[in-house]
Structure formats: C-alpha cells, structure tokens
Amino acid sequence: MDNKYHEKLIVSSSPHMVTKTDTSKIMGTVLIALLPAFAVGIYQFGFRVVTLTAVFVASCVLFEYLYNKIAKKPQTVGDLSAVLTGVLLAFNCPSSLPYEIAIVGSFAAIVVIKQLFGGIGQNLVNPAVTARVFMFIAFATPMTSWPTPRGGHATGAVVDATTSATPLGVLSHGSFADVYNDGFTKMDLFLGNVGGCIGEVSALAILIGGLFLIWKKVISPIIPVTFIATVFVLGLIWGGFDGALFHILAGGLMLGAFFCATDYVTSPTLPLGKVIFGIGCGLFTMLIRIFASYPEGVSFAILLMNILTPYIDKICEKRMYKLPKKAKEGEK
Amino acid sequence: MGQQGKHLNSIKVSHEKHTAGCATEIMAIPETVCISMSQHIGAPCKPLVKKGDQVKVGQLIGDTDAFVSAPIHSSVSGTVKEISTIRSVTGGDDQVVIIETDGNQDVYEEIKPPVINDMKDFIAAVRASGLVGLGGASFPTHIKLNPKNLEEVDTLIVNAAECEPFITSDHRLMLENTEYIIKGAVAIMKYLGLKKGHIGVEENKPDAIEKLRKVIADMGHSGDIEVNVLRARYPQGAERVMIYEITGKTLRAGMLPADVGVILSNVTTIAFIGQYLETGRPLTTKRVTVDGNAVAEPKNIIVPIGARIADVIAACGGYKAEPKKILMGGPMMGRAVYSDAFPIIKNNNAILAFDGPQALIPEETGCIKCGRCHGACPFELLPVSIAEAYENKDVERLQALEVMQCMECGSCSYICPARRPLAFINKMSKGFLKEATSK
Numbered sequence: 057m058d059n060k061y062h063e064k065l066i067v068s069s070s071p072h073m074v075t076k077t078d079t080s081k082i083m084g085t086v087l088i089a090l091l092p093a094f095a096v097g098i099y100q101f102g103f104r105v106v107t108l109t110a111v112f113v114a115s116c117v118l119f120e121y122l123y124n125k126i127a128k129k130p131q132t133v134g135d136l137s138a139v140l141t142g143v144l145l146a147f148n149c150p151s152s153l154p155y156e157i158a159i160v161g162s163f164a165a166i167v168v169i170k171q172l173f174g175g176i177g178q179n180l181v182n183p184a185v186t187a188r189v190f191m192f193i194a195f196a197t198p199m200t201s202w203p204t205p206r207g208g209h210a211t212g213a214v215v216d217a218t219t220s221a222t223p224l225g226v227l228s229h230g231s232f233a234d235v236y237n238d239g240f241t242k243m244d245l246f247l248g249n250v251g252g253c254i255g256e257v258s259a260l261a262i263l264i265g266g267l268f269l270i271w272k273k274v275i276s277p278i279i280p281v282t283f284i285a286t287v288f289v290l291g292l293i294w295g296g297f298d299g300a301l302f303h304i305l306a307g308g309l310m311l312g313a314f315f316c317a318t319d320y321v322t323s324p325t326l327p328l329g330k331v332i333f334g335i336g337c338g339l340f341t342m343l344i345r346i347f348a349s350y351p352e353g354v355s356f357a358i359l360l361m362n363i364l365t366p367y368i369d370k371i372c373e374k375r376m377y378k379l380p381k382k383a384k385e386g387e388k
Numbered sequence: 389m390g391q392q393g394k395h396l397n398s399i400k401v402s403h404e405k406h407t408a409g410c411a412t413e414i415m416a417i418p419e420t421v422c423i424s425m426s427q428h429i430g431a432p433c434k435p436l437v438k439k440g441d442q443v444k445v446g447q448l449i450g451d452t453d454a455f456v457s458a459p460i461h462s463s464v465s466g467t468v469k470e471i472s473t474i475r476s477v478t479g480g481d482d483q484v485v486i487i488e489t490d491g492n493q494d495v496y497e498e499i500k501p502p503v504i505n506d507m508k509d510f511i512a513a514v515r516a517s518g519l520v521g522l523g524g525a526s527f528p529t530h531i532k533l534n535p536k537n538l539e540e541v542d543t544l545i546v547n548a549a550e551c552e553p554f555i556t557s558d559h560r561l562m563l564e565n566t567e568y569i570i571k572g573a574v575a576i577m578k579y580l581g582l583k584k585g586h587i588g589v590e591e592n593k594p595d596a597i598e599k600l601r602k603v604i605a606d607m608g609h610s611g612d613i614e615v616n617v618l619r620a621r622y623p624q625g626a627e628r629v630m631i632y633e634i635t636g637k638t639l640r641a642g643m644l645p646a647d648v649g650v651i652l653s654n655v656t657t658i659a660f661i662g663q664y665l666e667t668g669r670p671l672t673t674k675r676v677t678v679d680g681n682a683v684a685e686p687k688n689i690i691v692p693i694g695a696r697i698a699d700v701i702a703a704c705g706g707y708k709a710e711p712k713k714i715l716m717g718g719p720m721m722g723r724a725v726y727s728d729a730f731p732i733i734k735n736n737n738a739i740l741a742f743d744g745p746q747a748l749i750p751e752e753t754g755c756i757k758c759g760r761c762h763g764a765c766p767f768e769l770l771p772v773s774i775a776e777a778y779e780n781k782d783v784e785r786l787q788a789l790e791v792m793q794c795m796e797c798g799s800c801s802y803i804c805p806a807r808r809p810l811a812f813i814n815k816m817s818k819g820f821l822k823e824a825t826s827k
Contacts, residue, residue, distance in 0.1 A: 060698065060729075061696075061698055061727055061728050061729040062698070062710075062711055062714075062727065062728045063726070063727045063729070064726070064727075065711065065712065065713055065714050065724065065725060065726050065727060065728070066712050066713040066724060066747050067477075067713075067724045067725070067726050068713075068724055068749065069809060069811070069812040069815065070719075070720060070721050070722060070723070070724075070796070070798050070811065071719060071720045071721070071798030071801050071802050071811060072713065072715055072719040072720075072722065072724065072742070072747075072749070073401070073402075073553060073719035073720065073802065074749060074750065074801065074802055074804070074807055075399075075401075075402075075802055075803055075805075077803075077805055078750065078753075078805045078806070078807065079753055079754075079756055079805045079806055081805070082756075082758070082805055130751075130753075132753070132754070135753060137756075174754075175754055176753070176754040176756060177754035177755045177756045177757060177806070178754065320756045320757045320758040320759070321756055321757050325757055325759040325762060325770075325772070326759070326762070373770065373773055373789075374788075376770075377788045377789060377790065
C-alpha cells in the first residue's frame with residue numbers, strides 16, 4: 057500500500073492559484089510610465105540626467121540591499137520599489153545636483169524614511185517626496201539652481217548661460233505678467249521647455265505616463281483628478297483662467313499628482329479618502345505657492361497629507377461600515 | 389446582469405479550461421471503491437451493510453434518520469470488504485464502506501423510475517435519490533427544494549456559471565446531457581409551482597448557451613425558461629453573486645435564496661433530477677474534470693463514487709510528474725487533500741493534480757495598501773482592515789467590518805500583489821468571531 061499512494065501532499069488553504077501581478081510588476085509598470093518624462097528630461101537637460109538618475113537608483117538599491125542584509129530581513133530589492141524611489145527622487149531634483157547630495161538623499165529616503173519604519177508598506181510618508189523636502193531644506197542652493205533647458209534658448213528665457221529661472225520662481229517674485237514677459241508660454245509649460253526638476257518640466261510627458269497607469273488600472277484617477285482640479289479652481293480664484301492653467305502646468309504638480317500622491321502606501325485606500333487626500337494636496341499646494349515664502353508647495357502638501365492618511369483611512373472605514381449597516385437593517 | 393446593469397465586484401481569473409473540448413469518457417470500474425458515509429452537509433449516514441455482504445449498483449448502503457442528510461448508495465456490484473474510517477480533509481474521522489468489485493456492475497433489482505403525483509412525492513423521490521448540491525456545497529437537495537416559505541418563491545435559477553478555473557464538467561454536461569437539465573428544471577418548476585426559470589451561464593461557453601437555447605425551444609419551454617448570459621468573471625457562480633446578477637436582489641450572509649423568492653441549484657444537480665425521474669437510478673457516479681500539470685491526459689471522466697483519486701488519475705494516463713498538491717474542486721475554493729488515497733464523493737466536480745511549480749504559492753511580502761483586495765470583494769469588505777483587526781483580536785472592529793459576510797471565494801488572496809493569504813485570515817477571523825460572540 058505504501059508505494060501505491062502519494063501520502064505527503066501539500067495541504068494549504070484555498071485559493072491555490074494567484075494572479076501574476078505582484079509588487080514588482082506594479083512597480084515596473086510605474087517605471088515604464090515614467091519613461092516619457094525621462095526622455096523629455098534627457099532632451100532638455102542633457103546626458104547628466106542619465107548619470108544623476110543612475111546614481112540615485114544605484115544608491116537607493118544599494119542602501120535597501122545593505123539595510124536588509126545588516127538587519128537580517130528578507131531581501132526586497134527585487135520588488136523594484138527602491139528603483140522607483142530612486143527614479144522619483146531624481147525626477148524631483150535639478151540635473152546639476154552634485155552626486156554626493158544624491159547619495160545622501162537616497163540614504164534619507166531608503167534607510168531613514170522607509171526601512172526604519174519597517175520597510176515596504178510600513179512607511180508613514182512617501183520616501184521620495186520626504187527625502188526631496190529634506191534635500192530642499194538641507195541643500196537649498198544646489199537644489200534650486202536650475203540648468204537651462206535646451207528648448208528654453210529659443211524663447212529667450214535664458215538669464216545666463218548655465219542657469220535659468222523656473223516659472224514658479226519668477227511668479228514668486230512677481231506676477232503672471234512677469235512670467236509671460238520672461239518668455240514662458242503656456243505651450244512651453246505644457247511641452248516642458250522650461251527650467252525645473254528633471255522629470256517635472258513636461259506636463260504632456262507626465263500626462264501620457266499617468267493616463268497609461270490609469271488605463272492599466274495601476275492607479276485610480278481619483279487622486280490626480282481631485283488634486284489637479286483643486287489647484288485649477290484655486291488658481292481660477294487667484295489668477296483667472298490664465299492663472300489656473302499656469303498653476304496646473306507649472307512646477308511639480310503633474311508629477312506629484314500622478315506619481316507621488318498616488319503612492320498606495322501613503323495615500324488612502326477608499327475612494328472617499330482619496331477625494332479628501334486629493335483636495336487636501338491641492339489646497340496645501342496652492343496655499344504654499346501663493347502665501348508661503350517657497351515658490352513651490354507640491355512636495356510639502358503631499359508630505360502633510362501623507363501624515364494625515366491613517367486618520368483619513370480610519371474615518372472612511374467607520375463611515376463606510378456604520379451608515380450603510382443601519383440603512384440595510386431598515387430595509388428588512 | 390444585475391438590475392440597471394450594475395455588477396458586484398469581481399476579478400478576472402486565468403480560465404485554464406483545457407478540457408472544455410474533451411468529450412466525457414467513462415472510467416473502468418476499479419478493483420475497490422471506498423464509499424464515505426459523510427458526503428453531505430449534515431449528519432453522516434450509518435452503514436446498512438456489513439463485511440461480507442453482497443451489494444449491487446444503486447443499492448442503499450448508508451442512511452440516517454437525521455433531517456439534514458441524504459442516503460448513500462453503492463456505485464458498484466461486489467462484496468463489502470471492510471467498514472473502516474479515514475481521516476477526512478477537515479480533520480474528522482469519516483466512516484467508509486470499502487467494496488471489492490466483481491466487475492459485473494449488476495444493477496439493484498428494486499431500481500425503477502419513481503411514481504410522482506405531487507410535491508410530497510417529488511421531495512421524497514429527491515431524498516431517496518441521494519442527491520446533494522453537486523456544485524460543491526453538498527447540501528441535501530430535498531431540503532433546499534422544500535423551503536418553509538414556498539408560497540413566496542417564484543423563481544428557479546440553474547447555476548451553470550462554472551467560474552472556477554480548470555473545471556469543465558458542468559460545461560460538458562450542458563453539451564452532452566442538455567435534455568436532462570431542462571427536464572429537471574421543468575420538474576422542479578412544476579412540482580414546486582415556480583413560474584420562471586433562469587439558467588445562468590458565463591459568456592465563455594457560447595456552444596453551451598446555443599445548445600441550451602435550442603433544446604429549450606425544441607422542448608417548448610421558451611416562454612418559461614430563459615438562458616441568462618453572464619460575464620466570465622470570478623466568482624460569478626457564487627450563490628449570492630448569481631442571484632444578484634440575475635434578479636438584482638441582494639442576499640446577505642445567513643439569508644436563504646428563498647428569502648428573496650429564489651431557489652438556486654447547480655446545473656449538474658438539476659440535470660440529475662431530470663435523469664432520476666426517468667431512470668430511478670440513484671446518485672452513484674460523477675462527472676469530474678481531471679487536470680493539472682501532473683496529470684498525463686487531462687480529461688472529463690465519469691467515475692463511480694468511492695473511486696480513489698489515484699485510480700481516477702490512473703484512468704487519465706497516470707501522473708506525468710510527481711504530484712505535490714492535489715485538489716478536490718477548483719483552485720479558487722477547492723480543498724487540498726494530503727493523500728491521493730481519498731475517494732471521490734458526490735460533490736467532487738474536479739480533481740486537479742499540481743506538480744511542484746504549479747503547487748507553489750509565492751512567498752508573502754509586505755502589504756503595499758493597494759486596495760485591490762477591497763476592489764475584488766463582491767461584498768466590498770476590507771480584507772486588510774480585517775487582517776489588522778484579527779491580529780489585534782479586536783472583536784468589535786471585526787463585527788463592524790462585517791467579516792461574517794465573507795463567503796471565502798478567495799478573490800482577495802488571488803489578486804493580492806503581496807501574496808497575502810487574506811481569504812485564510814478571513815476564515816480564521818470568522819471562526820474567532822463566532823467563538824468570541826458565543827460566550
């Protein structure tokens with residue numbers, strides 16, 4: 057009898073089959089969606105975009121690898137989340153950033169902000185966004201020196217040969233008239249012929265990637281739509297239609313709305329929570345842009361809403377399960 | 389489709405219906421069969437035979453007086469070799485009757501078509517046939533067909549979705565025994581006084597849909613039986629999902645289909661009623677899909693109940709690779725057995741033997757809070773929150789999160805990119821909550 061039957065089969069709870077889409081596939085899809093913005097970055101700011109991004113990615117992956125090794129945790133490099141953090145960090149920095157600052161920023165993102173909180177899924181705030189805020193404050197000058205974009209020459213936006221102003225930078229010292237007098241057109245903003253961070257300059261390139269992610273069902277459109285709509289409406293109030301259009305095209309808004317604010321871990325899960333989160337991001341972005349001393353507020357706004365996310369999630373969970381329950385009982 | 393075109397959440401699963409084109413074969417009678425006395429939800433049967441008894445095909449060998457139960461018949465002719473026990477998949481010890489077959493397959497003399505005049509006769513005949521829900525739940529059918537509030541029930545739903553990957557036995561039945569399905573449905577509607585019949589089939593079986601429609605028209609039932617084409621999504625064949633998709637009515641956990649005016653039964657169950665009324669032969673065979681990477685010749689095959697899995701697989705060319713996991717049922721809700729010495733029971737619709745790579749479930753990684761589990765759940769539960777509440781043994785939160793609504797369809801675990809065993813955690817949470825609230 058012993059040889060006749062197979063007696064030691066694996067016993068586990070159902071289901072016995074899982075989808076092929078795992079965390080690394082999701083992260084990989086987001087990386088693909090960032091390619092158009094990467095291409096525009098390279099076109100505008102040259103080959104240093106490639107080397108700086110490579111330094112960010114390599115150091116993020118290395119820090120992730122080393123931390124897991126030293127902390128004796130399962131290796132998570134394969135899930136590509138560290139690669140994505142590296143790319144997003146690079147996209148949120150000027151292409152002239154010294155490499156050593158990139159390495160410090162990567163350390164902050166991966167070790168301090170992500171791994172010390174428990175690694176993937178456990179971080180309270182978005183590593184790329186938060187590390188960017190840290191670098192922005194700690195290394196203010198290199199983080200705000202904007203190399204001239206290739207497409208900027210033709211518009212006469214060049215202030216000197218190596219650096220140029222960003223549209224939001226001009227706005228923070230002046231008015232919309234100054235921005236357009238400086239040679240920035242709305243089309244420049246849309247296509248990316250302006251100074252700025254590597255990955256944020258072209259609204260069009262980011263839109264292509266963002267719509268790809270929505271089509272692939274990797275992200276829900278709720279956060280980007282509510283975020284951008286809130287900025288648009290507040291822009292309308294403060295600057296009319298031109299102002300509204302300017303505010304949604306300028307700075308890091310598109311990149312933040314589609315790629316940073318939609319980070320699963322640090323944004324609410326339920327649709328209502330996503331709406332609150334998106335509106336909050338838009339509101340704080342505009343409050344900072346208009347009233348604070350910094351020209352740009354997208355990173356700060358996302359960081360602030362990241363911190364509020366656990367509370368938003370809790371409120372939504374309670375709301376979802378308390379109200380419908382009573383209604384259903386009433387039905388019977 | 390649900391009312392106003394609304395659907396419950398569902399997932400796309402890989403269909404893996406490799407055997408859909410395989411016409412059903414009939415298995416040669418094995419040397420022994422092992423017939424379990426626990427083949428249904430409810431009280432197990434007591435053996436009515438003893439060692440050395442001669443039995444024939446269709447002869448009653450197990451029964452009980454308990455209300456929730458169904459009798460058990462011999463699937464072979466031969467000699468009772470032993471009354472023994474086996475450790476069941478759920479951990480209990482089940483009594484089994486082991487019969488050495490003589491290969492003659494002599495049919496029991498008393499088998500004749502039942503005489504039915506009214507509903508009472510009909511229900512008695514269904515019980516005598518040994519029928520249980522063959523879609524997987526194995527609930528005794530005569531109880532299901534006899535609801536307390538029959539006067540409020542007007543609709544019969546024949547569940548022919550077959551949404552589990554791999555399984556094609558219902559599909560083959562629809563192509564090969566179409567008349568029995570309609571006869572069974574018509575009989576139920578007649579004796580129970582139901583006005584409307586629906587057959588819910590997923591759109592990925594166009595040949596079955598066409599055949600059903602043709603036979604319904606040929607038999608003159610176009611007016612009262614309708615074929616509803618459903619999306620090929622999982623878990624379309626879950627009772628509560630199918631009732632919603634066809635009638636738009638919401639069934640909460642703990643409610644019976646009859647509470648919303650519906651009687652719902654699996655297509656194979658219904659077809660068996662049609663066949664039984666004609667032949668009087670009780671439930672002793674089952675059409676099963678045999679598939680999986682470890683099986684040499686995947687196919688659909690009619691097997692005697694009590695045939696051991698190893699014998700069934702031998703009838704399908706044997707193993708072509710070392711089996712690592714064997715499932716009774718589909719990969720989404722089927723049960724993994726620890727040995728292929730297990731016998732086929734009434735509700736088995738598939739035996740899947742997986743080799744090493746196919747049996748492997750990837751290791752769990754960190755939850756990235758993507759919310760796919762919530763988006764997959766037909767009842768919009770929050771598996772991640774449930775897991776958190778279960779970890780904290782938070783009874784109140786588990787109750788608020790309505791974990792008892794979970795029907796363990798497994799969609800959340802299937803879709804999770806971090807490979808968390810969410811359905812399993814839900815199952816554990818339900819057990820924990822039941823225990824905590826019963827004190």
